Amino acid sequence: MTKGLVLTCDPRFVSELKKELQLPKEHYELLVLAPGVLLAAAEDVGAPIFLRHRFPVEHVAEVGHTLMDLPLLVAAATPLLAAAESGTKVAVQCRIMDEACPYRAAEVKVALDEVLLTRGLLPETKHPQIVLSVLIAKQRAYLGLSSPVQNLSRWNGGAAHYGRPSGALSRAEHKLEEAFEVFNIELAAAAQVLDLGAAPGGWTSFLLKRGHYVTAVDTGELARELLTHPRLIYHRQNAWHIKPLADTFDLITCDMGREASGTVEVLLHLASSLKSGGALLMTVKFMGHEPLPLIRECRRKLEQRYRLQAGRHLWHNREEVTLYLVRHT
Ligand SMILES: C[S@@+](CC[C@H](N)C(=O)[O-])C[C@H]1O[C@@H](n2cnc3c(N)ncnc32)[C@H](O)[C@@H]1O
Known part of the structure; x- marks a missing residue:
């Protein structure tokens, strides 16, 4: 049972995404977490055109007030990894969309990559089998474990960076x-x-x-x-x-x-x-x-x-x- 879905779209097209979500008869309760990021109280919203990325939320954790609180977040995320078999390639994808957050995305990733290794899982950035998503917004951390297919994208928040020159x-x-x-x-x-x-x-x-x-x-x-x-x-x-x-x-x-x-x-x-x-x-x-x-x-x-x-x-x-x-x- 998930606690909803985190949905990401281009911030300029949030209203298009909301309209698409209301096209079917169901009505979704939507909470705006950050520009272009919504929390939908729904199990499944399909794949609307303006939806770039989604992940199911399995746990919502407190963020804490200082960097010293990071281990609490790591402890909250760790049980989600129980579902992943040893040897699985896992990407930790962290987005921090809250200016008051006391730590940076890179620090969260380093800490969770260490947890992966202790559990026999393989940290992988580009072609993961499973993604551990961490989205921090409105003083909360939204956590979920899902596949790139479930997420509609293998990229963090759907931001496809192919990393070659950009003329x-x-x-x-x-x-x-x-x-x-x-x-x-x-x-x-x-x-x-x-x-x-x-x-x-x-x-x-x-x-x-x-x-x-x-x-x-x-x-x-x-x-x-x-x-x-x-x-x-x-x-x-x-x-x-x-x-x-x-x-x-x-x-x-x-x-x-x-x-x-x-x-x-x-x-x-x-x-x-x-x-x-x-x-x-x-x-x-x-x-x-x-x-x-x-x-x-x-x-x-x-x-x-x-x-x-x-x-x-x-x-x-x-x-x-x-x-x-x-x-x-
Ligand atoms: C956005 S650019 C295409 C960029 C291209 N896909 C690329 O990868 O470099 C749009 C192009 O459409 C061309 N175009 C617009 N109307 C056209 C038409 N009726 N017949 C042929 N080309 C047309 C323009 O000359 C312009 O080069």
Whole structure:
């Protein structure tokens, strides 16, 4: 029996998350713990688009007043680890969202990593089997033990840090990398991909590095270092002017910087280019529109040719969400 769920979203989109949570008939009691962090008195809230991370709370502990109180928090968290078998890779993910907290996240992690070792568990940061979550807010510590799948993300609070240089190209690259990870997209190495709105080329670069064949389309210029790649075809033109090539692509990616309604029309026009069952990964850019009605309208139109699998406001999304669909007709 959990004591609720800690839900994390982008602080700018809390009201969207709250609206999504109220879409089904159930009503959730929601307490705001910190900017973008809510406590829901519920066992399960599904996976709304604006929910980036969640964890079930198993224990709520006092935080104490000085660093000397840290052992009390460690003692409160330790019994949760009884459920983990020896040899399990465990990540301690601590977020401190309370200025009055007397200790830092790194200190909590060091102390709990020591406990892991004494219990035959393996501290692991990047690819844990189990996560021990510690969220400190409003003078309380919310503690839970869960899997990355239950949490919707293997990252602390859903903050996906791929840790490579962050120029414009690699920032865009990380957005597609995160979409592949979150939606669990697996493509054969030599898959054919149509990348719409490809410039300057972050997504194209990511796809080429994974061994795919990429047809990139943009009215703008692709980064020069990509142009000579042997698996790249580049059309410098408006996506509207691309002729559909029947059943050619395994994946269409679309990050076109334009009104979502126009993007949807282009994707309906090009749907027959996708092999049946092929996937579409696209961003829906808000451009001043209210996000949820816009997403709903895009989905309604896209369903003529595609079925929505999932959607997420990714860590790398700003004023947009990423949708994952498959072609059905
Ligand atoms: C956000 S950027 C794409 C970034 C890209 N995904 C990357 O990884 O570098 C949006 C791009 O959409 C392109 N675009 C907008 N409307 C287009 C259209 N009708 N046809 C082709 N490209 C378009 C713009 O030229 C711009 O390069």
